[in-house]
Amino acid sequence: MRLPFFSGKPTVHTVLQNEAQECGLACMAMIANAYGHNVNMPYMRSVHQVSGGGMSLAELYNLAGVFGFDARGLAVQNTDEMDALKLPAILHWEGQHYVVLERISGGRFYIQDPSIGPRAFDRDDFERYFSGVVLELEPRIAMDKIAAKDGLTFWDVVKSTNGFREAVRRILIVSTAVGILALATPILLQISLDFVLPQSDIDLLGVLTIGLCALLLFEAVGRWLRDVIILRTSVGMQVQFTRSVVGHGLRLPLRYFEARHPGDFVTRMESIDQVKAFASDGLVRSIADAFVSVLSVALMFYYSTSMTLMVLATLVLAIGARALYMARTRDATNESLAARTVEVSTLLDGLDRISTIKAHNVSGRFEQRWFEKMARFASRDFLSRKLQIDAQLLIHIVVMAGTVATLYAGVAAVLTNKMTIGMLYAFFALRGTFFLMADTLTVNLMHLTVIGSHVRRLEDVIQADPEMASGATAIRKTIRKDVTIKDVSISFGRDERPVVVNAGLTVDVERNERIAIIGESGSGKSSLLKVIASVADPTSGSVLVDGQPLSRFGLIEYRNNIGAVFAEDGLFQATIVENVSMFDPDVPLDRVQEALELVGLTSEIDALPQGLATIVANNNTLLSTGQRRRLLAARVICRKPKLMLFDEITANLDARTEHALLEAICPLPGAKVFVTHSERLLDYVDRAYRLKDGKLEPVDVQQAGAKRAAE
Ligand SMILES: Nc1ncnc2c1ncn2[C@@H]1O[C@H](COP(=O)(O)OP(=O)(O)OP(=O)(O)O)[C@@H](O)[C@H]1O
Numbered sequence: 001m002r003l004p005f006f007s008g009k010p011t012v013h014t015v016l017q018n019e020a021q022e023c024g025l026a027c028m029a030m031i032a033n034a035y036g037h038n039v040n041m042p043y044m045r046s047v048h049q050v051s052g053g054g055m056s057l058a059e060l061y062n063l064a065g066v067f068g069f070d071a072r073g074l075a076v077q078n079t080d081e082m083d084a085l086k087l088p089a090i091l092h093w094e095g096q097h098y099v100v101l102e103r104i105s106g107g108r109f110y111i112q113d114p115s116i117g118p119r120a121f122d123r124d125d126f127e128r129y130f131s132g133v134v135l136e137l138e139p140r141i142a143m144d145k146i147a148a149k150d151g152l153t154f155w156d157v158v159k160s161t162n163g164f165r166e167a168v169r170r171i172l173i174v175s176t177a178v179g180i181l182a183l184a185t186p187i188l189l190q191i192s193l194d195f196v197l198p199q200s201d202i203d204l205l206g207v208l209t210i211g212l213c214a215l216l217l218f219e220a221v222g223r224w225l226r227d228v229i230i231l232r233t234s235v236g237m238q239v240q241f242t243r244s245v246v247g248h249g250l251r252l253p254l255r256y257f258e259a260r261h262p263g264d265f266v267t268r269m270e271s272i273d274q275v276k277a278f279a280s281d282g283l284v285r286s287i288a289d290a291f292v293s294v295l296s297v298a299l300m301f302y303y304s305t306s307m308t309l310m311v312l313a314t315l316v317l318a319i320g321a322r323a324l325y326m327a328r329t330r331d332a333t334n335e336s337l338a339a340r341t342v343e344v345s346t347l348l349d350g351l352d353r354i355s356t357i358k359a360h361n362v363s364g365r366f367e368q369r370w371f372e373k374m375a376r377f378a379s380r381d382f383l384s385r386k387l388q389i390d391a392q393l394l395i396h397i398v399v400m401a402g403t404v405a406t407l408y409a410g411v412a413a414v415l416t417n418k419m420t421i422g423m424l425y426a427f428f429a430l431r432g433t434f435f436l437m438a439d440t441l442t443v444n445l446m447h448l449t450v451i452g453s454h455v456r457r458l459e460d461v462i463q464a465d466p467e468m469a470s471g472a473t474a475i476r477k478t479i480r481k482d483v484t485i486k487d488v489s490i491s492f493g494r495d496e497r498p499v500v501v502n503a504g505l506t507v508d509v510e511r512n513e514r515i516a517i518i519g520e521s522g523s524g525k526s527s528l529l530k531v532i533a534s535v536a537d538p539t540s541g542s543v544l545v546d547g548q549p550l551s552r553f554g555l556i557e558y559r560n561n562i563g564a565v566f567a568e569d570g571l572f573q574a575t576i577v578e579n580v581s582m583f584d585p586d587v588p589l590d591r592v593q594e595a596l597e598l599v600g601l602t603s604e605i606d607a608l609p610q611g612l613a614t615i616v617a618n619n620n621t622l623l624s625t626g627q628r629r630r631l632l633a634a635r636v637i638c639r640k641p642k643l644m645l646f647d648e649i650t651a652n653l654d655a656r657t658e659h660a661l662l663e664a665i666c667p668l669p670g671a672k673v674f675v676t677h678s679e680r681l682l683d684y685v686d687r688a689y690r691l692k693d694g695k696l697e698p699v700d701v702q703q704a705g706a707k708r709a710a711e
Helices: 020-034 041-047 057-066 079-084 123-129 154-159 164-199 202-250 254-258 262-303 305-352 354-359 363-415 421-462 525-532 555-559 576-581 589-598 602-606 625-639 655-665 679-684 701-710
Strands: 069-075 089-093 097-105 108-113 117-122 130-139 482-490 500-508 514-518 540-545 562-565 643-647 671-675 687-692 695-699
Touching (some): 020 041, 057 069, 123 130, 202 262, 305 421, 525 671, 625 643, 625 655, 655 679
Parallel strands (some): 514 671
16 A cells, blocks of 8 residues: 555554664664554564664665665764654664663653653753764655464453453442442441431341341442452463463474573563453453442432532542652662663573583672663663552542542531431442442552553564474374475575575485585574474475475474484473473383483483483583483484484583594484584494585595594
8 A cells, every 4th residue: 555645754663672782673664654554563573673783874864765764874973863863763772772862851862662652852951862863764755565464362362261351240230239339338328327217227227237238238249259369360360361372382383482581581481470360350340340330430420410420530640649749659660670681691690601601700790780780670660560559549549539629518418407417428438449449440540551561571482483384283204205495595684695595405315415514603503403404494405305395295284204403402400301302292201211322321320319310401410511412312312303403512522522422313214414524424424514604515424434543
């Protein structure tokens, strides 16, 4: 669809970056959406792959063209000149970040920071952060509107939770019933005061007392029922919803995880608790409360129009007081979530490398580094909570003032016989119920902004596309002939030099071929192996299985045929048996033992306190580094795959153990591809290639062997 002109003032909505280097992409998405496009981060990633170092201004300039903008880079000396800028524009920030300048008004600069959300600065603060470079964007006369496919939204996942709709219906019914019962109490009180007392009607009093007891009992039971339903829904959601989100997360492609620290994923999952509580309780209760509030207002009008108007005016002022704090609370929440991610990632990072920290005697420095992040989180979190308390104080003052004014008006009405004491009492009881509900309602509405931040964090996971799967269930399929990589190129940034260029290689699986790939450090061997293993996509080119594209053969079916050890591989915190069988209870124990025997680990494992049942982990020293590599090899052997892929499988092994391991692996059925720095490994393969300058060059293995023997 073509947009003839963009008419109207562009409104910028927050698009949060998900990775440190994605700020430029997120800024461009915000501006594109402000001019009528509808793009999200997954879409932005599909049009521009950001390299590890982030985006240059030139890259942003080129990307602007994709969205129909003419871009202009400007160096700004004096911020007074910025009033003349075409806004929104992209600013270079703190020398290493991009933000969107949305507007300048009243001497304040309103920006959208893709790492946090909207923020406002006065001129001094703004000048402290602004690096002086602006990218101004002018939409062209006609631009094609881009609408990214809407990914799965958070609410889609919530709604699909089993029994959620039914639970919402029940909570609504029970909450409404409880609310209506609560409204009946003031009416009974009024009757008692206005009719029973003046007439000393003891019989009526008896009837009213029984009625009141029944009402209060129903109300209490109703509340209990509502709380039970909410608890059940909340626990149900916790289980199902967490499973859906984490399950979806685990199905995302490797590149999603490569670009994020595990701490990022973990803290995103923490958002589930907040959102779940809101969806199963706050939201539904608010809807019921809104309905009952309207009823109580109607009843209050019955007692006194002027006093009800005073109550409504108080409510408007209370909402206004809350609104005053809304934007700042949301910003502080966003900042605290971002700070929490950094804190957790820093801590996990350190725990992962604790021996290095100790050996270099930098525990104190590490603690300081983590503490700074933690302190930042604590201060943001404090601010977010403090703002909520402050808002509460202001509201309290407003409501108190309203109470005094209404009380004055009420007593005056009684004195001038416009109202009975019973009516005044009932009015104030209704007013109390009304404010209680209205307050929960406004608290929940305000909380929506905080929940919005949590939802956006979860949507980063939910909206990312999972890996292509073959059908609902994988069928048993065996590689019969070969696996080919055809014209495969790999690069990690749009303008960066490709690591692998048009590589082609066929592994003859039928004849159990053995191939080695050697090359200098950083030449791209591991990246190529990951493409063969189907865990990474090439930038161009394809993987063919028995001549069919991988997508046709089926990703899951293909992976059922392969076993792999990657360079960065490690052990799970689990028993040795679980590590070798990969938690498959159907794998017989003797197959595990056989695999361990082949890699020469039997006697070492027998010496462990609990033998095969010993729990090992990457960071414990029960097994040496070389033993761990052999255990990883046993994992592959135990799988009996048609194609084995090994990255530096003999690293950390002495020549004798290396020889023994290769002697055991090589005769096994199944083709093998070894990525290695060990020239000795060339003696065990049929063919070898050297990856050099992105090209796969054949190596004469016989000649290489003879040369080594001569040395
Ligand atoms: N996910 C990634 N993002 C950005 N760059 C990457 C990524 N993976 C690999 N690279 C880069 O690609 C290049 C090749 O890396 P690779 O690990 O494939 O080399 P290698 O030949 O296996 O090296 P080594 O022998 O040292 O293990 C390196 O410069 C690396 O920084």
